[in-house]
Amino acid sequence: MTALTIAGVTKSYVDTPVLSGVDLHVPHGSLTAVLGPSGCGKTTLLRLIAGFADPDAGTIAFGETVVFRPGHSTKPQHRRAGYVPQEGALFPHLTVAANITFGLSRADRRDGCRVSELLDLVGLASALSGRYPHELSGGQQQRVALARALAPRPEVVLLDEPFSALDAALREGTRRAVAAALRSAGATAVLVTHDQAEALSLADQVGVMRAGRLVQLDSPAAVYTRPFDTGVASFVGEAVLMPATVSAGQAVCALGRIPVTGPDEGDLHVMIRPEQLVIHTNGDRRGVPARVREISYFGHDASVRLDLLPDGPSVVARITGTSLPALDSDVHLTLSGSAVTYPG
Amino acid sequence: MSTGTLLPTRDRPTRRPGRERLPLPMLTAALAVTLVMLVPLLFVAVVTVETGAAEAVRLIVRPRVGELLWNTARLAVGCMLCCAVLGTVAAWLVERSNLPGRKVFNVLLVAPLAIPAFVNSYGWVSLLPSAAGFLGALVIVTLSYFPFVYLPVAASLRGLDPAHEEAARSLGHGALRTFLRTVLPQLRPAILGGALLVGLHLLAEFGALQMLRYPTFTTAIYDQYQSTFNGAAANMLAGVLVLCCLVLLMAELRLRGKARYARTGSGSARPIDRIRLGRLTGPAVAGLVALSMLALGVPLFSLGYWLAVGSSSTVDTELILTSTGTSLTLGALGALVTTAAALPVAWLYVRRRGRVSTLLERITYTGSALPGIVIALALVTIAVRVTPGLYQTTSVVIVAYLILFLPRAVVNVRATLAQTPPVLEDVAHSLGAGRSATLRRVTLPLIAPGLGAGAALVFLGVVTELTATLLLAPTGTQTLATQFWNYSDSVDYGAAAPYAALMVLISAPATYLLTRAVRRESAS
Numbered sequence: 104m105t106a107l108t109i110a111g112v113t114k115s116y117v118d119t120p121v122l123s124g125v126d127l128h129v130p131h132g133s134l135t136a137v138l139g140p141s142g143c144g145k146t147t148l149l150r151l152i153a154g155f156a157d158p159d160a161g162t163i164a165f166g167e168t169v170v171f172r173p174g175h176s177t178k179p180q181h182r183r184a185g186y187v188p189q190e191g192a193l194f195p196h197l198t199v200a201a202n203i204t205f206g207l208s209r210a211d212r213r214d215g216c217r218v219s220e221l222l223d224l225v226g227l228a229s230a231l232s233g234r235y236p237h238e239l240s241g242g243q244q245q246r247v248a249l250a251r252a253l254a255p256r257p258e259v260v261l262l263d264e265p266f267s268a269l270d271a272a273l274r275e276g277t278r279r280a281v282a283a284a285l286r287s288a289g290a291t292a293v294l295v296t297h298d299q300a301e302a303l304s305l306a307d308q309v310g311v312m313r314a315g316r317l318v319q320l321d322s323p324a325a326v327y328t329r330p331f332d333t334g335v336a337s338f339v340g341e342a343v344l345m346p347a348t349v350s351a352g353q354a355v356c357a358l359g360r361i362p363v364t365g366p367d368e369g370d371l372h373v374m375i376r377p378e379q380l381v382i383h384t385n386g387d388r389r390g391v392p393a394r395v396r397e398i399s400y401f402g403h404d405a406s407v408r409l410d411l412l413p414d415g416p417s418v419v420a421r422i423t424g425t426s427l428p429a430l431d432s433d434v435h436l437t438l439s440g441s442a443v444t445y446p447g
Numbered sequence: 448m449s450t451g452t453l454l455p456t457r458d459r460p461t462r463r464p465g466r467e468r469l470p471l472p473m474l475t476a477a478l479a480v481t482l483v484m485l486v487p488l489l490f491v492a493v494v495t496v497e498t499g500a501a502e503a504v505r506l507i508v509r510p511r512v513g514e515l516l517w518n519t520a521r522l523a524v525g526c527m528l529c530c531a532v533l534g535t536v537a538a539w540l541v542e543r544s545n546l547p548g549r550k551v552f553n554v555l556l557v558a559p560l561a562i563p564a565f566v567n568s569y570g571w572v573s574l575l576p577s578a579a580g581f582l583g584a585l586v587i588v589t590l591s592y593f594p595f596v597y598l599p600v601a602a603s604l605r606g607l608d609p610a611h612e613e614a615a616r617s618l619g620h621g622a623l624r625t626f627l628r629t630v631l632p633q634l635r636p637a638i639l640g641g642a643l644l645v646g647l648h649l650l651a652e653f654g655a656l657q658m659l660r661y662p663t664f665t666t667a668i669y670d671q672y673q674s675t676f677n678g679a680a681a682n683m684l685a686g687v688l689v690l691c692c693l694v695l696l697m698a699e700l701r702l703r704g705k706a707r708y709a710r711t712g713s714g715s716a717r718p719i720d721r722i723r724l725g726r727l728t729g730p731a732v733a734g735l736v737a738l739s740m741l742a743l744g745v746p747l748f749s750l751g752y753w754l755a756v757g758s759s760s761t762v763d764t765e766l767i768l769t770s771t772g773t774s775l776t777l778g779a780l781g782a783l784v785t786t787a788a789a790l791p792v793a794w795l796y797v798r799r800r801g802r803v804s805t806l807l808e809r810i811t812y813t814g815s816a817l818p819g820i821v822i823a824l825a826l827v828t829i830a831v832r833v834t835p836g837l838y839q840t841t842s843v844v845i846v847a848y849l850i851l852f853l854p855r856a857v858v859n860v861r862a863t864l865a866q867t868p869p870v871l872e873d874v875a876h877s878l879g880a881g882r883s884a885t886l887r888r889v890t891l892p893l894i895a896p897g898l899g900a901g902a903a904l905v906f907l908g909v910v911t912e913l914t915a916t917l918l919l920a921p922t923g924t925q926t927l928a929t930q931f932w933n934y935s936d937s938v939d940y941g942a943a944a945p946y947a948a949l950m951v952l953i954s955a956p957a958t959y960l961l962t963r964a965v966r967r968e969s970a971s
Contacts, residue, residue, distance in 0.1 A: 155873050179876035180884075186877035192870045196892045205888070206878030255879060 105166030106131045107152070107259045107291055112161030114147055121147045122158070122315045129259070129308070131166075134285055134292045136302035139312030140338070145295045148312070149261050152293065153186050154179035165258040185252030185260040185290075190268045191244040193236035199247050200232040206255035221250040224288060226280040242273040242280075249281055253288050260285065260292040266301060278305060299339045303327060311335050327376075329364070333445050336374045341406075343380070343418045347373040349444055357415040359391050362441040373442035377406065380420035383435040384428050390437035393418070395428045409436065470882070474803075476791035481807045483788075484814030484850055490825035491689045494682040506683040511667075515684070519663040519691065522584055522656075523649045527642040529589040533738065534596025535638055539626070540731055542604040545721040547732065555739040556597050561958040562746050563911040564591040565654025566931070566947045570746030572658055573753060573940040584661040590742040591655065592648055596641030603637040604630075609720070622722055636702060643699045650692050651818035653914040654932065664688040665820045665914070672824065672918070682828075685821045696816045700809070750948050757941025766930065767945055774910050774926040774953070777841070781848035781909040782902040788849055789856035789901060796857075797864045811857055814850045819914035822850050826919060839921045847915040852908040856901035863897030864890075907957030911950055927953075 107129040114122040121144045129135045139145045150156050152163055154170065154177060163171040165184070170177040193202050203221050204212045211217065219229035225246040236244055245265055252260055265281065266274045282305045285292050296302050302309050303323040311319045311326060319331035330336035333344055347356035347363075349371050354363045356373055363373060383389055393409040396417070405427055407420045412433070420436065428434050495503055506512075540546045541553050559567070568587045571578045578587065607630065615625040653665040664684055671681035724731055792811055795804035814822075826847055830838040837843055867890065875885040891898075913928045920929060927946045934943035 150873075153873070153877050155876070178881070179873070180879050180881045182877070183879070184877055186874055188870045188874060192868060192874055194871060194874075194889060194893075205875070206880070251874075251878070257877075261877075 105168075105258050105291060107293065108162075108164045109148075109152070110162050110164075112148070112151060112158045112163065114144075114151060114156070114158045120315055122151075125161070125312075125315075125317050127310055127317060127320065129291055129293055131291055132289045133307040134282065134290075134294060134305060135308040135310060136294045136296055136306035137310045137312055137317075138296055138299060138302040138339070140297055143312045144315040145297075145312050146263055149186075149263050149293065149295050152259070153184045153261055154182045168258075183255065183258045185255070185257035187245070187248045187252050187260065187262040187265050189264045190241070191236075191248035191265075193239075193244055193248055193251070195236050197235075198232065199234050199236070199239070202236070202247055203232075203250045203254050205251060217254060221254055222247075224253065225250045225284045240273065241269045242277040245269065245277055246280055246284075249284060253284070253290065258291070260290045262292065262294040264296055265294070267296070267298070303339070309339075311338065313338075329443055330374070333372065333374060336443070336445075341377050341419060341421070343375045343377060344372055344445075345416055345418075346447060347371055347442075347444070349373075354442060354444065357391070357411050358418075358436065358438055361438045363444050364441050365444045367444050367446070369447075371444045371447050373444055375438060375440075375442045377419045377421035379439050379442075380418065381437045381439055382407065382409075382420055382422055382428055383437065384426075384432070388435055390435045391415075393434055393436050395430055395432050395434060398427060398430060400424060400427070409434070411436075473791045473794055476788075477795050477804075477807050480788045480792055480849075480853070481810045483846060484811050484853065486829065486846075487814060487817045487822045487825040487850065488689070490828060491682070491686050491821065494679070494828070495686050498679045498683065502679065503683055503686075506680050507687060512684070512687065515662060515664050515667050516687070518581075518661065519650065519688075522581065522588070522661070522663065523646050523691075525585050526588050526592060526649050527646050529585065530593040530596045530645045531638050531642045533589065533593045534598075534641060535600050535634065537593070537735060537738065538597050538600035538604055539630075540724075540735065542601050543630075543722055544724050544731070545728075546724060546735075547728070552735050552739070553601070555743060556735070557594050557958070558739075559591055559742040560594050561954040562591070562743070562951055563654070563913070563928075563954070564588060564648075564652055565658060565913055565928075566750075566950060567591045567742075567746045568655040568658045569931075569935050569940070569943065569947060570749035573935070574745070574749050579659045580661060584656060584659045586741075587659065588649060588652065588655060590738075592645045593738075593742070595644045595648065596638060599637040599641045600634055603634050607633055639702050640699065643695050643702065646695045647692060647699075647816050650688060650695070651820070651914075653818070653820055658935065664691075665818055668820050668824065669914075672820075681824060685824055689817055689821055692816050692818065693813075696813060699816075700812075747951075750944055750951070753940045753944035754948060757944050762942075762945065766925070767949070770925045770927050770930045770946065771949055773924060774928070774950075777844065777848070777916075777926060778906040778909040778953075780841070780845055781852065782905040784845055785849050785852050785905045786856045786860070786898055786902045789853060789860045790898075792853075793857050793860040793864055797861055798869060808857065808861075811853050815852065815854050817850075819847070819851055819912065820918070822847050823915040823918035826915075841921065841924075844916060844919045844921075847919055848905070848909050848912065851912065851915065852905040855904040855908065856898075859897040859901035859904065860894060861897075863894040867893045903957045907954055910953050 107127070109125060109127040112122055112125045113120070125148060127135070137145045137148060147156070151158050151171070157176050158171060160173060162169055165182070169175070170182050194205065197205065199222075200215060200218045203218050204215060207217070218232050222229045222232060227243060227246055227250075231239070231243065236247070239247065248265070249260075249262075262281075266278055269277055278301060294302075294306065303326070306323060309321060309323050309326045310317050311331070313334065319326060319335055326335070326339055330339060333342070336342040336344075345356050345358070347354035348369070349363055350368050352362060354361050354371070354373050361373070392412040394412055395407060396410055397408040399406040402424055405422055405424050407422060407428065408417060409420060410417050418436070498506070537552075537556050541549050541556065546552065567590065571583070571587050611629045611633070612625055615629045620628065651665065653669060656663050657666045657669065664687065668681050668684045668688070671678055671684065675681065792808055796808040826843050827838075830843050871889055871893070872885050875889045880888060911928060913932055916926055917929050917932060920926065925933070927950050931943050931946035931950065934940075934946070
């Protein structure tokens with residue numbers, strides 16, 4: 104496995120630009136999630152890396168080897184890029200074993216010794232090797248698809264929304280198994296997804312795409328706590344935004360005087376995450392007053408919409424599901440941690 | 448005729464036509480096939496120009512042509528109408544009413560397809576020599592062709608959402624009004640499509656009509672050809688016939704475009720409540736039994752009778768064996784060549800949908816909509832004039848089969864190819880398999896059922912093909928169909944019977960496949 108480096112990749116279909124000037128570096132043996140809404144160009148980026156289509160401009164390199172530059176494009180069958188599509192796309196006419204060994208040489212196919220090793224790697228019993236794809240669950244199919252992609256020891260592994268077709272119950276287990284297999288194979292991997300929880304929980308590095316551009320490339324924690332702009336902030340999680348006057352690391356806003364990170368001063372916007380808001384009940388009068396307007400109870404936690412009193416904006420707080428305030432009751436709010444500032 | 452769904456394509460750039468390159472080998476192959484398909488049309492155009500306007504007018508505008516036109520037209524219209532009514536009523540009874548024995552009737556109503564029309568008319572004429580002329584032809588040809596309407600209408604009825612009918616009933620409509628106002632409009636594409644197919648078959652029909660002594664364009668062209676070999680008169684008659692076919696073909700293509708809008712949903716999720724026939728049960732059963740008796744019973748009884756009678760005279764076992772062998776060999780060769788030719792056309796159409804690939808695919812239909820006699824005339828003339836070395840060889844016969852039966856293969860290959868997601872080919876490439884390895888290891892195994900079904904249908908067509916074989920087969924080569932024709936033409940019904948029986952036997956399994964193919968095509 105090697106690092107993957109993409110520089111200045113641009114692609115249009117007819118006259119519609121799909122990707123404009125994308126730079127991305129995926130370090131050797133790490134997993135990068137490319138996160139973005141539908142139609143942002145992330146699947147196109149993956150297909151360009153795999154070689155199914157060619158960029159209009161830019162370069163793509165696996166380690167030292169340039170697989171695409173204008174005027175030269177290595178064919179997909181010679182790139183050694185493992186590809187795991189949506190829903191796995193196992194060859195329906197082949198058994199699990201034959202699917203896994205598809206990319207191996209004829210001698211290795213006959214030998215078949217890697218099958219159980221690879222099934223083990225993705226956490227499946229080797230008893231499955233004689234089954235056909237339609238006899239497997241969706242999660243098993245997805246794991247076999249990964250084993251198939253890993254079998255020829257590819258330079259990079261590309262995963263296109265591999266979990267989006269799975270039931271919620273299967274999704275989490277499959278995600279863990281896939282991430283573990285990628286790590287123990289030491290794979291350099293790019294995973295494309297529109298699910299922010301998936302990107303944040305699995306990846307070493309998250310690239311946020313919007314309208315054909317890679318707007319932020321950072322660690323999961325950095326993407327969540329210090330998003331590049333308010334758009335990214337709202338996309339990677341729920342965000343409370345409000346105007347504020349900032350000076351000397353303090354902001355004055357509807358939540359009172361709160362600490363902020365960042366050097367900017369003046370009339371700005373601040374962003375806080377709902378779980379940073381703490382609700383005080385039973386006459387605890389710390390912070391600012393607010394009235395409970397709506398409670399969405401999810402079990403493990405709850406999302407509470409409050410109007411700041413007397414006529415402030417509406418904010419959302421995320422609290423544990425064990426101690427809910429009463430609807431329409433008056434409470435007080437404080438902030439834990441600090442807010443992030445953005446130009447107003 | 449839609450192409451079925453692939454994997455969900457969320458967030459995937461649409462594959463725009465022209466953006467992805469057309470692979471040169473596939474394109475070249477498809478172009479070559481298309482060119483062959485255009486040969487008969489080009490032939491008609493060229494000979495018309497060669498003949499010159501004045502001579503063409505002299506040959507076309509004469510009472511004989513008017514008579515043939517009238518004969519052909521009234522038979523075509525009459526037969527299309529009768530088939531539409533019979534096919535639709537029978538399909539409704541089997542699919543929507545509580546008719547007893549529906550499963551048996553379903554088989555009986557499709558089975559006439561296994562009996563070639565010329566064998567059917569042999570069955571009638573040999574028992575009832577007075578069965579001739581317009582009325583005889585109308586009855587016998589309708590009995591042979593009504594399954595072409597029955598099959599698509601039955602498939603359509605099966606796919607209709609019963610909710611529409613329930614809604615109409617709840618709005619106060621009775622059974623008959625519900626059928627006329629909600630069901631019939633939705634069946635129109637199937638009925639019209641089936642009827643147009645009947646029309647095209649009828650324009651091409653030669654054997655059955657010749658035997659019934661009912662002169663139409665095909666029989667007249669044949670007689671001209673026999674007497675003058677390559678007269679301009681035969682060619683001009685062929686030109687008029689081609690124009691008639693093109694009219695029907697245009698109607699069919701237009702209809703096919705519209706049919707897509709007419710189709711709703713992917714079928715009923717729950718069993719429908721069948722309409723109780725009540726007092727009408729008796730007449731309905733009697734009617735379908737009578738229809739089956741006429742369409743199946745008469746020709747089969749006749750065959751059995753002549754087999755029994757004929758066996759008392761000498762049966763040339765060796766001739767039977769050699770002509771069976773020739774039929775099987777030609778069938779296998781035709782199926783092989785035609786299926787191979789279908790592959791590039793279908794692949795381009797499904798994987799690189801665009802103006803070029805759609806045009807190529809459409810042209811394959813145009814060629815085969817032309818009657819076998821026109822195709823044979825074209826190939827004879829070209830072989831004699833351009834490639835004398837090929838004249839009177841098997842390869843010319845195989846080319847005729849290719850032109851006649853290519854759509855059967857294309858439709859089947861296309862349907863299975865469309866059910867094979869292109870992402871599988873992408874994955875194979877990413878695993879190191881090149882274009883030919885991907886074709887061999889992924890695409891071909893996945894479309895094998897379609898290739899097989901297409902090949903079987905071509906095989907069926909070849910074994911029961913009469914006209915082109917009669918004109919093109921090398922001297923001394925006899926197939927089951929031509930040998931049968933020789934005997935029955937000289938009114939030796941007993942000697943002809945074993946050949947007809949063998950053709951029916953060989954056709955039966957492929958007919959079953961045809962039934963399934965039509966069902967799948969209408970349902971997709």
